[in-house]
Amino acid sequence: MTPVLLLWTTLxxxxxxxxxxxxxxxxxxxxPIAGTAGYANxxxxxxxxxxxxxxxxxxxxxxxxxxxRSFKDPAGGSVAYELHTTYNVARLPAYQPSALGLDxxxxxxxxxxxxxxxxxxxxxxxxxALHKGPIGLFYAASLSSGQMxxxxxxxxxxxxxxxxxxxxxYPLISAPFLxxxxxxxxxxxxxxxxxxxxxxxxxxxxxxxYTKSEGGxxxxxxxxxxxxxxxxxxxKEVQVGGVFRTGLQSLDPAALARNAALKGIGRTxxxxxxxxxxxxxxxxxxxxxxxxxLRQASLAGIVDVGASYRIRPDPxxxxxxxxxxxxxxxxxxxDDEETDDAYGGFLVxxxxxxxxALHSLGVSGGWYPSARVxxxxxxxxxxxxxxxxxxxxxxxxxxxxxxxxxxxYNLVIDAQF
Amino acid sequence: xxxxxLLACTAFREVDPDSPCxxxxxxxxxxxxxxxxxxxxxNARYEAFEAGYACIPMDVLDPEPGVAPEDLYACxxxxxxxxxxxxxxxxxxxxxxxxxxxxxxxxxxxx
Numbered sequence: 356m357t358p359v360l361l362l363w364t365t366l367x368x369x370x371x372x373x374x375x376x377x378x379x380x381x382x383x384x385x386x387p388i389a390g391t392a393g394y395a396n397x398x399x400x401x402x403x404x405x406x407x408x409x410x411x412x413x414x415x416x417x418x419x420x421x422x423x424r425s426f427k428d429p430a431g432g433s434v435a436y437e438l439h440t441t442y443n444v445a446r447l448p449a450y451q452p453s454a455l456g457l458d459x460x461x462x463x464x465x466x467x468x469x470x471x472x473x474x475x476x477x478x479x480x481x482x483x484a485l486h487k488g489p490i491g492l493f494y495a496a497s498l499s500s501g502q503m504x505x506x507x508x509x510x511x512x513x514x515x516x517x518x519x520x521x522x523x524x525y526p527l528i529s530a531p532f533l534x535x536x537x538x539x540x541x542x543x544x545x546x547x548x549x550x551x552x553x554x555x556x557x558x559x560x561x562x563x564x565y566t567k568s569e570g571g572x573x574x575x576x577x578x579x580x581x582x583x584x585x586x587x588x589x590x591k592e593v594q595v596g597g598v599f600r601t602g603l604q605s606l607d608p609a610a611l612a613r614n615a616a617l618k619g620i621g622r623t624x625x626x627x628x629x630x631x632x633x634x635x636x637x638x639x640x641x642x643x644x645x646x647x648x649l650r651q652a653s654l655a656g657i658v659d660v661g662a663s664y665r666i667r668p669d670p671x672x673x674x675x676x677x678x679x680x681x682x683x684x685x686x687x688x689x690d691d692e693e694t695d696d697a698y699g700g701f702l703v704x705x706x707x708x709x710x711x712a713l714h715s716l717g718v719s720g721g722w723y724p725s726a727r728v729x730x731x732x733x734x735x736x737x738x739x740x741x742x743x744x745x746x747x748x749x750x751x752x753x754x755x756x757x758x759x760x761x762x763x764y765n766l767v768i769d770a771q772f
Numbered sequence: 773x774x775x776x777x778l779l780a781c782t783a784f785r786e787v788d789p790d791s792p793c794x795x796x797x798x799x800x801x802x803x804x805x806x807x808x809x810x811x812x813x814x815n816a817r818y819e820a821f822e823a824g825y826a827c828i829p830m831d832v833l834d835p836e837p838g839v840a841p842e843d844l845y846a847c848x849x850x851x852x853x854x855x856x857x858x859x860x861x862x863x864x865x866x867x868x869x870x871x872x873x874x875x876x877x878x879x880x881x882x883x
Contacts, residue, residue: 392802448791448795469832506783711811714797714818715802
């Protein structure tokens with residue numbers, strides 16, 4: 356883990372050296388200024404975070420994945436926990452309101468009477484899945500929050516890295532019975548849960564459930580080609596969810612052809628993505644970001660390459676990345692049990708992402724460097740822990756197109772039994 | 773963990789003196805996009821704003837008497853709340869947009 360942190364610190368230092376530490380004292384009671392792009396971006400980020408880091412997404416990405424792999428066992432299950440934090444998702448002007456009875460000149464340096472402050476997001480999720488034969492049950496809950504960053508950098512890090520994850524455990528466990536939610540415009544706290552049943556066979560996996568945030572939920576995937584699709588049901592309307600993906604999730608030619616000689620080709624992901632984008636509008640329509648993505652993982656066992664093409668708005672190549680990892684990095688319980696590959700290890704990925712000009716969000720557009728560093732350890736079919744650090748990650752920028760040079764980190768722990 | 777805490781250190785910095793001015797342009801683009809669902813038109817109006825107007829820098833340490841620095845954002849605040857009927861009526865008339873708040877005269881002027 357230490358080499359990953361050292362490498363990432365170097366990357367971050369090179370990227371934002373002049374921004375690392377603000378000089379002097381900032382006002383402790385500063386509030387965001389409404390009517391600015393930064394304030395609108397923060398509100399958008401809070402909404403997006405709440406609708407993205409949902410219990411359904413978490414269940415699909417972690418809890419149910421582990422359970423799906425072990426469905427051939429007579430009975431079993433999985434548990435998982437995730438912590439996701441994004442620093443500097445938006446930057447917004449703030450000021451010290453005299454109405455609070457705080458004199459900015461006494462509490463902070465006068466140049467910070469109006470100050471630029473970043474905003475952070477955090478989401479924690481936990482869940483479990485159980486099955487007996489092909490029939491299963493699952494539950495997952497998520498807690499997402501965001502706010503203008505604390506002016507004390509140490510407390511800022513301690514709050515998101517340690518205090519929030521601890522405070523959040525109780526809401527995660529009691530989410531179906533807990534109505535506490537708030538949205539002040541500049542900060543918010545949202546709780547979500549999903550509960551449902553799954554049906555898993557050699558050919559097909561189907562899940563249906565209820566989510567607090569979106570209503571009905573349906574997911575289907577075949578186990579041969581990894582074709583997949585999902586939708587949510589809002590009340591009486593059936594519609595594609597806010598984030599829609601379809602395509603090949605992870606095609607393994609070697610496994611498909613049962614030919615070990617094809618292992619060097621790696622796995623192919625090819626999918627289409629359609630999600631809300633830009634400012635929410637007043638005319639009843641919704642700007643959408645539509646893009647195609649190609650991922651070739653584990654070429655020769657150690658190289659990942661990826662590219663994305665933005666279809667709308669402003670069609671263009673929008674991402675190009677290359678990554679390197681140790682052999683066995685993406686070994687799963689689906690693989691041959693006699694594989695000699697080690698499981699887990701390190702991934703280092705770099706490249707560039709392109710953002711379209713969106714002056715409504717205060718974004719002038721252009722290419723930005725991107726980086727991803729990830730460490731993982733564990734054993735297929737038993738459990739794993741992974742930690743990743745992201746700079747200008749394509750997925751993050753698709754969700755938050757104003758989050759240039761934002762830094763995210765993600766911790767996932769899961770176990771199967 | 774120490775590295776993670778270091779990454780969180782960008783907790784505040786001085787605001788760009790042109791910030792209230794640029795925010796007025798962003799607000800024009802934002803309301804255009806929100807009321808027309810036309811991202812290209814929104815970008816075009818911001819670029820016309822940039823080309824046709826010059827920013828009057830904000831001086832946080834020595835503000836104009838009677839005008840607090842934070843009050844300069846009343847320009848973008850007012851534009852940000854224009855009803856869509858007004859937005860559609862104003863169209864490409866940027867002088868009209870900037871006439872909607874007295875504060876705009878303190879942050880932006882014709883180039």
